[in-house]
Amino acid sequence: MTDADLREELVRAARAVKQRGLSHGTTGNVSVRAGDSIIITPTACDLATVRPEELAAVSLDGEPLTDAVPSKEAYLHAAVFRNRPEASAIVHTHSLHATAVACLAELDVQDALPALTAYYAMKVEALPVIDYCAPGDRRLADLAGSAARRHATVLLRNHGPVIASPSVATAVDVAEEIEQTAKLFLLLQGRPSAPLDDVERRRLFEATTARERKTR
Template structure:
Protein backbone atom coordinates (compact mmCIF):
# COMPACT_ATOMS: atom_id res chain seq x y z
CA UNK A 1 0.00 0.00 0.00
CA UNK A 2 1.36 3.43 -0.94
CA UNK A 3 1.87 6.12 1.68
CA UNK A 4 -1.01 8.11 0.17
CA UNK A 5 -3.31 5.10 0.45
CA UNK A 6 -2.24 4.63 4.09
CA UNK A 7 -3.01 8.29 4.79
CA UNK A 8 -6.47 7.92 3.28
CA UNK A 9 -7.05 4.72 5.26
CA UNK A 10 -6.17 6.52 8.49
CA UNK A 11 -8.66 9.26 7.65
CA UNK A 12 -11.34 6.69 6.77
CA UNK A 13 -10.96 4.78 10.03
CA UNK A 14 -10.69 7.95 12.10
CA UNK A 15 -13.97 9.21 10.69
CA UNK A 16 -15.64 5.82 11.20
CA UNK A 17 -14.53 5.57 14.84
CA UNK A 18 -15.64 9.13 15.57
CA UNK A 19 -18.99 8.87 13.82
CA UNK A 20 -19.81 5.67 15.71
CA UNK A 21 -19.09 7.36 19.03
CA UNK A 22 -16.01 5.30 19.86
CA UNK A 23 -14.01 8.41 20.73
CA UNK A 24 -15.20 11.96 21.31
CA UNK A 25 -13.97 15.48 20.64
CA UNK A 26 -10.22 15.57 20.05
CA UNK A 27 -9.58 12.36 21.99
CA UNK A 28 -7.92 9.27 20.59
CA UNK A 29 -5.02 8.83 18.20
CA UNK A 30 -3.87 6.53 15.43
CA UNK A 31 -0.43 5.68 14.07
CA UNK A 32 0.94 3.51 11.28
CA UNK A 33 4.51 2.28 10.81
CA UNK A 34 5.94 2.99 7.33
CA UNK A 35 9.06 1.68 5.64
CA UNK A 36 10.66 5.08 6.24
CA UNK A 37 9.11 6.14 9.53
CA UNK A 38 5.65 6.64 10.96
CA UNK A 39 2.40 8.46 10.31
CA UNK A 40 0.54 9.83 13.35
CA UNK A 41 -2.65 11.76 13.89
CA UNK A 42 -1.83 15.34 14.91
CA UNK A 43 -2.10 16.63 18.44
CA UNK A 44 -5.53 17.98 19.43
CA UNK A 45 -7.06 16.71 16.20
CA UNK A 46 -10.54 15.21 15.95
CA UNK A 47 -10.51 11.74 14.41
CA UNK A 48 -13.68 12.63 12.53
CA UNK A 49 -12.08 15.49 10.60
CA UNK A 50 -8.57 14.39 9.67
CA UNK A 51 -6.84 15.62 6.52
CA UNK A 52 -4.52 13.14 4.73
CA UNK A 53 -2.13 15.97 3.83
CA UNK A 54 -1.63 17.23 7.37
CA UNK A 55 -1.07 13.93 9.18
CA UNK A 56 2.19 14.01 11.11
CA UNK A 57 5.12 12.16 9.58
CA UNK A 58 8.03 11.04 11.74
CA UNK A 59 11.34 9.50 10.72
CA UNK A 60 12.44 6.04 12.00
CA UNK A 61 13.91 7.69 15.13
CA UNK A 62 10.60 9.39 15.92
CA UNK A 63 11.60 12.88 14.84
CA UNK A 64 8.87 15.05 13.31
CA UNK A 65 9.63 15.69 9.65
CA UNK A 66 6.40 16.95 8.05
CA UNK A 67 2.73 17.67 8.60
CA UNK A 68 1.17 19.03 11.75
CA UNK A 69 2.71 18.40 15.17
CA UNK A 70 2.09 14.78 16.25
CA UNK A 71 -0.07 13.49 19.07
CA UNK A 72 1.38 13.97 22.56
CA UNK A 73 0.84 10.23 23.11
CA UNK A 74 3.97 9.24 21.18
CA UNK A 75 5.41 7.28 24.15
CA UNK A 76 2.59 4.75 24.22
CA UNK A 77 2.75 4.21 20.45
CA UNK A 78 6.52 3.70 20.42
CA UNK A 79 6.35 1.35 23.40
CA UNK A 80 4.30 -1.02 21.25
CA UNK A 81 6.37 -0.55 18.09
CA UNK A 82 9.64 -1.24 19.90
CA UNK A 83 8.36 -4.37 21.64
CA UNK A 84 6.25 -5.76 18.80
CA UNK A 85 8.25 -5.58 15.54
CA UNK A 86 5.42 -7.19 13.58
CA UNK A 87 2.94 -4.50 14.61
CA UNK A 88 2.30 -1.91 11.90
CA UNK A 89 -0.41 0.17 13.59
CA UNK A 90 -1.49 1.37 17.02
CA UNK A 91 -4.92 2.76 17.94
CA UNK A 92 -5.80 4.52 21.20
CA UNK A 93 -9.40 5.53 21.97
CA UNK A 94 -11.48 6.85 24.84
CA UNK A 95 -14.35 4.47 24.05
CA UNK A 96 -17.02 4.50 26.73
CA UNK A 97 -17.13 0.97 28.11
CA UNK A 98 -13.43 0.15 27.89
CA UNK A 99 -12.66 3.46 29.58
CA UNK A 100 -15.29 2.75 32.24
CA UNK A 101 -13.69 -0.63 32.88
CA UNK A 102 -10.30 1.07 33.23
CA UNK A 103 -11.77 3.19 36.05
CA UNK A 104 -13.09 0.27 38.13
CA UNK A 105 -10.98 -0.60 41.15
CA UNK A 106 -11.94 -4.27 41.27
CA UNK A 107 -10.92 -5.43 37.79
CA UNK A 108 -8.07 -7.91 37.47
CA UNK A 109 -5.01 -5.77 36.61
CA UNK A 110 -3.47 -8.70 34.79
CA UNK A 111 -6.57 -9.32 32.64
CA UNK A 112 -9.20 -6.61 32.88
CA UNK A 113 -11.50 -7.99 30.20
CA UNK A 114 -12.83 -11.46 30.95
CA UNK A 115 -12.96 -14.04 28.12
CA UNK A 116 -16.64 -13.42 27.53
CA UNK A 117 -16.58 -14.01 23.76
CA UNK A 118 -14.19 -15.91 21.51
CA UNK A 119 -13.56 -12.80 19.43
CA UNK A 120 -12.06 -10.71 22.21
CA UNK A 121 -9.76 -13.65 22.95
CA UNK A 122 -8.84 -14.05 19.28
CA UNK A 123 -8.28 -10.38 18.51
CA UNK A 124 -7.06 -8.92 21.78
CA UNK A 125 -6.08 -11.75 24.11
CA UNK A 126 -5.49 -10.92 27.76
CA UNK A 127 -5.78 -7.18 28.39
CA UNK A 128 -3.81 -5.91 31.41
CA UNK A 129 -4.22 -2.53 33.08
CA UNK A 130 -1.35 -0.04 32.89
CA UNK A 131 -1.00 2.11 36.06
CA UNK A 132 -2.17 5.69 35.71
CA UNK A 133 0.10 8.31 34.21
CA UNK A 134 -0.70 11.79 32.95
CA UNK A 135 -1.75 11.76 29.27
CA UNK A 136 1.35 12.19 27.13
CA UNK A 137 3.76 11.51 30.00
CA UNK A 138 6.96 9.71 29.07
CA UNK A 139 6.55 7.53 32.18
CA UNK A 140 3.92 5.44 30.40
CA UNK A 141 6.45 4.05 27.92
CA UNK A 142 8.31 1.62 30.24
CA UNK A 143 5.02 0.55 31.81
CA UNK A 144 3.63 -0.48 28.43
CA UNK A 145 6.97 -1.83 27.25
CA UNK A 146 6.97 -4.29 30.15
CA UNK A 147 3.69 -5.75 28.81
CA UNK A 148 3.68 -5.16 25.07
CA UNK A 149 5.76 -8.15 23.99
CA UNK A 150 3.09 -10.50 25.35
CA UNK A 151 -0.01 -8.30 25.06
CA UNK A 152 -1.33 -6.60 21.93
CA UNK A 153 -3.89 -4.62 23.95
CA UNK A 154 -3.88 -2.77 27.26
CA UNK A 155 -6.16 -0.52 29.25
CA UNK A 156 -4.62 2.70 30.51
CA UNK A 157 -5.95 3.18 34.04
CA UNK A 158 -8.68 5.84 34.12
CA UNK A 159 -7.91 6.65 30.49
CA UNK A 160 -8.85 4.06 27.86
CA UNK A 161 -7.74 1.24 25.56
CA UNK A 162 -4.66 0.96 23.33
CA UNK A 163 -4.27 -1.81 20.76
CA UNK A 164 -1.50 -2.73 18.32
CA UNK A 165 -2.10 -4.74 15.16
CA UNK A 166 -0.38 -6.18 12.12
CA UNK A 167 -2.33 -3.68 9.99
CA UNK A 168 -4.44 -0.63 10.75
CA UNK A 169 -7.57 -2.59 9.87
CA UNK A 170 -6.58 -5.34 12.32
CA UNK A 171 -5.86 -2.85 15.10
CA UNK A 172 -9.24 -1.17 14.59
CA UNK A 173 -11.10 -4.49 14.56
CA UNK A 174 -9.31 -5.52 17.75
CA UNK A 175 -10.04 -2.32 19.63
CA UNK A 176 -13.67 -2.61 18.60
CA UNK A 177 -13.75 -6.10 20.12
CA UNK A 178 -12.17 -4.73 23.30
CA UNK A 179 -14.93 -2.13 23.53
CA UNK A 180 -17.71 -4.65 22.86
CA UNK A 181 -16.33 -7.13 25.39
CA UNK A 182 -15.96 -4.35 27.96
CA UNK A 183 -19.58 -3.40 27.35
CA UNK A 184 -20.69 -7.00 27.88
CA UNK A 185 -18.55 -7.26 31.02
CA UNK A 186 -20.11 -4.15 32.51
CA UNK A 187 -23.74 -4.84 31.66
CA UNK A 188 -23.46 -8.40 33.02
CA UNK A 189 -21.70 -7.41 36.27
CA UNK A 190 -23.39 -9.20 39.16
CA UNK A 191 -24.92 -11.82 36.89
CA UNK A 192 -23.87 -15.49 36.76
CA UNK A 193 -21.78 -15.10 33.60
CA UNK A 194 -20.47 -18.17 31.78
CA UNK A 195 -16.96 -17.30 30.59
CA UNK A 196 -14.82 -19.26 28.15
CA UNK A 197 -12.79 -21.79 30.10
CA UNK A 198 -9.10 -22.59 29.64
CA UNK A 199 -9.90 -25.50 27.34
CA UNK A 200 -11.89 -23.24 25.03
CA UNK A 201 -9.11 -20.64 25.04
CA UNK A 202 -6.51 -23.33 24.29
CA UNK A 203 -8.67 -24.53 21.39
CA UNK A 204 -8.77 -20.98 20.00
CA UNK A 205 -5.00 -20.81 20.38
CA UNK A 206 -4.51 -24.03 18.41
CA UNK A 207 -6.68 -22.76 15.58
CA UNK A 208 -5.78 -19.07 15.48
CA UNK A 209 -2.26 -18.87 17.01
CA UNK A 210 -3.11 -16.37 19.72
CA UNK A 211 -0.52 -14.13 21.32
Protein backbone atom coordinates in the same frame (compact mmCIF):
# COMPACT_ATOMS: atom_id res chain seq x y z
CA MET B 1 2.40 0.95 0.16
CA THR B 2 3.41 4.51 -0.68
CA ASP B 3 3.31 7.28 1.90
CA ALA B 4 0.12 8.58 0.27
CA ASP B 5 -1.48 5.12 0.45
CA LEU B 6 -0.62 4.79 4.15
CA ARG B 7 -2.09 8.21 4.88
CA GLU B 8 -5.32 7.34 3.09
CA GLU B 9 -5.53 4.05 4.97
CA LEU B 10 -4.94 5.78 8.30
CA VAL B 11 -7.64 8.38 7.58
CA ARG B 12 -10.15 5.63 6.76
CA ALA B 13 -9.33 3.92 10.05
CA ALA B 14 -9.60 7.17 12.00
CA ARG B 15 -13.05 7.80 10.55
CA ALA B 16 -14.09 4.24 11.37
CA VAL B 17 -13.04 4.76 15.00
CA LYS B 18 -15.31 7.81 15.20
CA GLN B 19 -18.19 6.26 13.24
CA ARG B 20 -18.23 3.20 15.51
CA GLY B 21 -18.49 5.38 18.60
CA LEU B 22 -15.03 4.56 19.93
CA SER B 23 -13.93 8.19 20.20
CA HIS B 24 -15.56 11.43 21.31
CA GLY B 25 -14.52 15.01 20.68
CA THR B 26 -10.83 15.11 19.85
CA THR B 27 -9.88 12.00 21.83
CA GLY B 28 -8.15 8.92 20.50
CA ASN B 29 -5.26 8.47 18.10
CA VAL B 30 -4.25 6.14 15.29
CA SER B 31 -0.87 5.40 13.73
CA VAL B 32 0.73 3.23 11.05
CA ARG B 33 4.32 2.13 10.62
CA ALA B 34 6.00 3.65 7.54
CA GLY B 35 9.39 1.99 7.24
CA ASP B 36 11.65 3.61 9.83
CA SER B 37 9.05 6.21 10.78
CA ILE B 38 5.46 6.45 11.99
CA ILE B 39 2.50 8.32 10.52
CA ILE B 40 0.14 9.40 13.29
CA THR B 41 -2.94 11.54 13.78
CA PRO B 42 -2.14 15.09 14.91
CA THR B 43 -2.84 16.50 18.33
CA ALA B 44 -6.36 17.73 19.12
CA CYS B 45 -7.86 16.45 15.88
CA ASP B 46 -11.34 15.15 15.20
CA LEU B 47 -10.83 11.65 13.84
CA ALA B 48 -13.98 12.01 11.75
CA THR B 49 -12.64 14.91 9.71
CA VAL B 50 -8.84 14.63 9.71
CA ARG B 51 -7.31 14.76 6.21
CA PRO B 52 -4.25 12.91 4.88
CA GLU B 53 -2.20 16.08 4.54
CA GLU B 54 -2.87 16.96 8.20
CA LEU B 55 -1.28 13.78 9.55
CA ALA B 56 2.02 14.02 11.41
CA ALA B 57 5.13 11.87 11.12
CA VAL B 58 7.50 10.90 13.91
CA SER B 59 10.60 8.76 14.24
CA LEU B 60 10.62 5.39 15.99
CA ASP B 61 11.82 7.36 19.02
CA GLY B 62 8.67 9.49 18.86
CA GLU B 63 10.43 12.66 17.69
CA PRO B 64 8.56 14.88 15.17
CA LEU B 65 9.65 14.68 11.54
CA THR B 66 7.14 17.15 10.07
CA ASP B 67 5.65 20.53 10.92
CA ALA B 68 2.35 18.89 11.90
CA VAL B 69 2.19 18.46 15.69
CA PRO B 70 1.68 14.76 16.51
CA SER B 71 -0.66 13.36 19.14
CA LYS B 72 0.70 13.70 22.66
CA GLU B 73 0.77 9.90 22.73
CA ALA B 74 3.35 9.73 19.92
CA TYR B 75 5.99 8.45 22.35
CA LEU B 76 3.63 5.68 23.45
CA HIS B 77 3.00 4.63 19.84
CA ALA B 78 6.73 4.69 19.13
CA ALA B 79 7.52 2.58 22.20
CA VAL B 80 4.94 -0.03 21.20
CA PHE B 81 6.25 -0.20 17.62
CA ARG B 82 9.85 -0.58 18.83
CA ASN B 83 8.92 -3.45 21.12
CA ARG B 84 6.44 -5.17 18.80
CA PRO B 85 8.06 -5.45 15.36
CA GLU B 86 5.15 -7.46 13.93
CA ALA B 87 2.78 -4.54 14.51
CA SER B 88 2.05 -2.26 11.56
CA ALA B 89 -0.68 -0.16 13.20
CA ILE B 90 -1.84 1.10 16.59
CA VAL B 91 -5.26 2.33 17.69
CA HIS B 92 -5.79 4.05 21.04
CA THR B 93 -9.33 4.96 22.06
CA HIS B 94 -11.16 6.45 25.02
CA SER B 95 -14.29 4.40 24.31
CA LEU B 96 -16.92 4.74 27.04
CA HIS B 97 -17.25 1.25 28.50
CA ALA B 98 -13.61 0.20 28.13
CA THR B 99 -12.58 3.40 29.90
CA ALA B 100 -15.18 2.75 32.61
CA VAL B 101 -13.59 -0.65 33.21
CA ALA B 102 -10.19 1.06 33.40
CA CYS B 103 -11.56 3.16 36.27
CA LEU B 104 -12.78 0.25 38.42
CA ALA B 105 -11.03 -0.11 41.77
CA GLU B 106 -11.17 -3.90 41.78
CA LEU B 107 -9.69 -5.03 38.50
CA ASP B 108 -7.65 -8.03 37.44
CA VAL B 109 -4.52 -6.20 36.35
CA GLN B 110 -3.22 -9.29 34.54
CA ASP B 111 -6.33 -9.48 32.35
CA ALA B 112 -9.00 -6.82 32.79
CA LEU B 113 -11.82 -8.53 30.89
CA PRO B 114 -13.01 -12.15 30.89
CA ALA B 115 -13.68 -13.86 27.56
CA LEU B 116 -17.45 -13.55 27.70
CA THR B 117 -17.90 -14.42 24.03
CA ALA B 118 -16.07 -16.49 21.45
CA TYR B 119 -15.57 -13.39 19.32
CA TYR B 120 -13.64 -11.64 22.07
CA ALA B 121 -11.51 -14.76 22.61
CA MET B 122 -10.70 -14.84 18.89
CA LYS B 123 -9.37 -11.28 18.91
CA VAL B 124 -7.89 -10.65 22.38
CA GLU B 125 -5.36 -12.96 23.99
CA ALA B 126 -5.25 -10.90 27.21
CA LEU B 127 -5.83 -7.31 28.33
CA PRO B 128 -3.31 -6.39 31.05
CA VAL B 129 -3.69 -3.08 32.88
CA ILE B 130 -0.98 -0.40 32.73
CA ASP B 131 -0.56 1.75 35.85
CA TYR B 132 -1.89 5.30 35.59
CA CYS B 133 0.36 8.01 34.21
CA ALA B 134 -0.77 11.33 32.78
CA PRO B 135 -1.47 11.32 29.02
CA GLY B 136 1.74 11.98 27.12
CA ASP B 137 3.97 11.10 30.08
CA ARG B 138 7.16 9.33 28.96
CA ARG B 139 6.68 6.85 31.82
CA LEU B 140 3.41 5.76 30.23
CA ALA B 141 5.24 5.15 26.96
CA ASP B 142 7.87 3.07 28.77
CA LEU B 143 5.24 0.95 30.54
CA ALA B 144 3.22 0.39 27.37
CA GLY B 145 6.34 -0.45 25.39
CA SER B 146 7.43 -3.00 27.97
CA ALA B 147 3.98 -4.63 27.97
CA ALA B 148 3.95 -4.69 24.15
CA ARG B 149 6.76 -7.26 24.14
CA ARG B 150 4.22 -9.80 25.37
CA HIS B 151 0.80 -8.34 24.59
CA ALA B 152 -0.88 -6.79 21.53
CA THR B 153 -3.60 -5.20 23.66
CA VAL B 154 -3.36 -3.27 26.93
CA LEU B 155 -5.70 -1.14 29.03
CA LEU B 156 -4.35 2.14 30.38
CA ARG B 157 -5.64 2.75 33.90
CA ASN B 158 -8.19 5.64 33.99
CA HIS B 159 -7.57 6.20 30.29
CA GLY B 160 -8.47 3.55 27.69
CA PRO B 161 -7.29 0.66 25.51
CA VAL B 162 -4.30 0.47 23.16
CA ILE B 163 -4.29 -2.08 20.34
CA ALA B 164 -1.31 -3.04 18.16
CA SER B 165 -1.98 -5.10 15.05
CA PRO B 166 -0.52 -6.18 11.71
CA SER B 167 -3.19 -4.03 10.01
CA VAL B 168 -4.96 -0.83 10.97
CA ALA B 169 -8.37 -2.22 9.97
CA THR B 170 -7.87 -5.18 12.31
CA ALA B 171 -6.77 -2.85 15.10
CA VAL B 172 -10.05 -0.94 14.77
CA ASP B 173 -12.02 -4.20 14.85
CA VAL B 174 -10.22 -5.31 18.01
CA ALA B 175 -10.86 -1.92 19.63
CA GLU B 176 -14.57 -2.36 18.91
CA GLU B 177 -14.57 -5.91 20.30
CA ILE B 178 -12.92 -4.69 23.52
CA GLU B 179 -15.54 -1.95 23.84
CA GLN B 180 -18.46 -4.35 23.34
CA THR B 181 -17.05 -6.86 25.82
CA ALA B 182 -16.45 -4.09 28.35
CA LYS B 183 -20.11 -3.13 27.99
CA LEU B 184 -21.18 -6.74 28.59
CA PHE B 185 -18.85 -6.97 31.57
CA LEU B 186 -20.38 -3.87 33.17
CA LEU B 187 -23.94 -5.04 32.44
CA LEU B 188 -23.17 -8.31 34.21
CA GLN B 189 -21.69 -6.71 37.32
CA GLY B 190 -23.28 -8.25 40.42
CA ARG B 191 -24.65 -11.22 38.47
CA PRO B 192 -23.15 -14.69 38.02
CA SER B 193 -21.50 -15.00 34.61
CA ALA B 194 -20.01 -17.90 32.68
CA PRO B 195 -17.00 -16.79 30.63
CA LEU B 196 -15.17 -19.20 28.37
CA ASP B 197 -12.58 -21.31 30.15
CA ASP B 198 -8.87 -20.75 29.54
CA VAL B 199 -8.48 -23.80 27.29
CA GLU B 200 -11.28 -22.75 24.92
CA ARG B 201 -10.10 -19.15 24.93
CA ARG B 202 -6.58 -20.21 23.97
CA ARG B 203 -7.88 -22.59 21.27
CA LEU B 204 -10.01 -19.90 19.64
CA PHE B 205 -7.28 -17.27 19.74
CA GLU B 206 -4.62 -19.57 18.29
CA ALA B 207 -6.93 -20.83 15.53
CA THR B 208 -7.83 -17.27 14.54
CA THR B 209 -4.20 -16.15 14.61
CA ALA B 210 -3.17 -19.08 12.40
CA ARG B 211 -5.87 -18.25 9.83
CA GLU B 212 -4.87 -14.59 9.74
CA ARG B 213 -1.21 -15.45 9.17
CA LYS B 214 -2.15 -17.51 6.10
CA THR B 215 -3.98 -14.54 4.55
CA ARG B 216 -1.18 -11.98 4.96
